[in-house]
Amino acid sequence: LLKRNASGQWATTSFTSMPANARPGLAYVPSANDPSKGKLYAVYPTGTNNLLRMRTSGVVVSTVNGTIVKTPVFGFDSTFDDGWATGSGVDLMFEPGRDSNLRAAVVYNFGPWNARVTFQPIADGIVDLTYGSFNDWAQIAKGLCAGVVNPGGNTVASPMPCP
Numbered sequence: 001l002l003k004r005n006a007s008g009q010w011a012t013t014s015f016t017s018m019p020a021n022a023r024p025g026l027a028y029v030p031s032a033n034d035p036s037k038g039k040l041y042a043v044y045p046t047g048t049n050n051l052l053r054m055r056t057s058g059v060v061v062s063t064v065n066g067t068i069v070k071t072p073v074f075g076f077d078s079t080f081d082d083g084w085a086t087g088s089g090v091d092l093m094f095e096p097g098r099d100s101n102l103r104a105a106v107v108y109n110f111g112p113w114n115a116r117v118t119f120q121p122i123a124d125g126i127v128d129l130t131y132g133s134f135n136d137w138a139q140i141a142k143g144l145c146a147g148v149v150n151p152g153g154n155t156v157a158s159p160m161p162c163p
Contacts, residue, residue, distance in 0.1 A: 027092035
């Protein structure tokens with residue numbers, strides 16, 4: 001267990017059974033299509049550098065003597081948040097019926113977040129947003145035109161107009 005000390009940092013207590021960086025944050029997320037199926041997520045700091053890693057469960061399907069065999073695996077392995085994110089501990093949260101994605105509480109050990117709990121509302125990388133098709137070329141072309149026609153901003157008296 002951790003408690004917040006006078007300087008606002010999380011410190012261990014005498015009730016600690018094992019270091020937070022020695023156990024993973026775990027959460028099971030049921031499938032939206034079939035609640036009897038789902039995925040188990042684990043996020044944990046690794047080794048001496050405390051790089052945050054994420055693993056997820058899955059199924060390997062193979063054929064043995066003409067019979068389809070499904071083997072549960074804990075295989076997919078990636079960095080969590082970013083390739084440089086390190087931390088002292090992680091806990092994962094998912095509340096069926098209320099959440100649409102995995103959430104995390106992370107205690108990073110660098111920068112302004114050092115030793116503070118940081119909330120990550122989209123910890124599984126799944127974003128429930130409607131995708132759109134925006135035309136950025138018009139904006140890029142206008143900026144490029146302005147940079148070529150009048151590179152100093154106001155250095156050309158009567159620059160050619162950009163569309």
